[in-house]
Amino acid sequence: MTNYPVNMSVKPEVKAFFDEATNTITYVVKDPNSNACAIVDSVMDIDYAAGRISYESADEVIQYVKDNNLTVEWLLETHVHADHLSAAPYIQQELGGKIGIGDKITVVQDTFGKVFNEGTEFQRDGSQFDKLFQDGDEFTIGGMPAFTMHTPGHTPACMVHVIGDAAFVGDTLFMPDGGSARADFPGGDAGELYDSIQKVLALPDETRLFMCHDYGPNGRDIQWETTVAEEKEHNIHVGQGKTKEEFVKFRTERDAQLAVPKLIIPSLQVNMRAGEVPTDKDGKPMLKVPVNGLG
Numbered sequence: 001m002t003n004y005p006v007n008m009s010v011k012p013e014v015k016a017f018f019d020e021a022t023n024t025i026t027y028v029v030k031d032p033n034s035n036a037c038a039i040v041d042s043v044m045d046i047d048y049a050a051g052r053i054s055y056e057s058a059d060e061v062i063q064y065v066k067d068n069n070l071t072v073e074w075l076l077e078t079h080v081h082a083d084h085l086s087a088a089p090y091i092q093q094e095l096g097g098k099i100g101i102g103d104k105i106t107v108v109q110d111t112f113g114k115v116f117n118e119g120t121e122f123q124r125d126g127s128q129f130d131k132l133f134q135d136g137d138e139f140t141i142g143g144m145p146a147f148t149m150h151t152p153g154h155t156p157a158c159m160v161h162v163i164g165d166a167a168f169v170g171d172t173l174f175m176p177d178g179g180s181a182r183a184d185f186p187g188g189d190a191g192e193l194y195d196s197i198q199k200v201l202a203l204p205d206e207t208r209l210f211m212c213h214d215y216g217p218n219g220r221d222i223q224w225e226t227t228v229a230e231e232k233e234h235n236i237h238v239g240q241g242k243t244k245e246e247f248v249k250f251r252t253e254r255d256a257q258l259a260v261p262k263l264i265i266p267s268l269q270v271n272m273r274a275g276e277v278p279t280d281k282d283g284k285p286m287l288k289v290p291v292n293g294l295g
């Protein structure tokens, strides 16, 4: 069982947007009794080879919000993503809402502030975000109660946002046939990831779980929604009561074989700034490539 303030009687309406370029799912989470909503894990489009960013994915979400007369209260990030760029500031400018992430963002900023050799103008106190959530923090979206669970392991700042009976799990879990996310980024830890996954699996069995990513393993269609019960029963990495020891051994061996995510370099620089593109000394948008600097 869990000590978190679970409220399964509240059932948000969840609209998903799948980004084919990065296999990311963005969610609009609406209060069934008002027009209030939150947007979880938005995507900014990038053609990295061309150094070009654009907003088709974010514009689709914005259009949906406008068409349905929704009010955006929150722009939630589950973590500092390494595989896509956040569009939170772009959406905020159009629709409002507060950008929130886990308070351990400061650890991530410190780590990658060094990797990218950022100067003192890059604040490492999380002040780029409107709200830093701690484990167990409660908030509302319209009349819906919500809370955060700190779920480190994939990254130190990972948070699961639980809104009524729906949990947005970020990269703690994938669909049952996808298993779990890697734990080998700086600050990642397979043992911590196991413990965080157990926190998610301690939510009520019928909790709806919404993934941040799906890669359609073994040729199946893309899916993003499952339940705690399904994960406990069928998750290929942690289901059927797999032990921490088994998980850590498997995860560590698997991670050693994984390639670096294609967009990790632009993603980290943008996402550790809450989705703002960094600028050079003349104020021009500019990204860096730390040569042999990612470890």
Ligand SMILES: [Fe+2]
Residues within 6 Å of the ligand: 079, 080, 081, 082, 083, 154, 171, 181
């Ligand atoms: Fe991630």
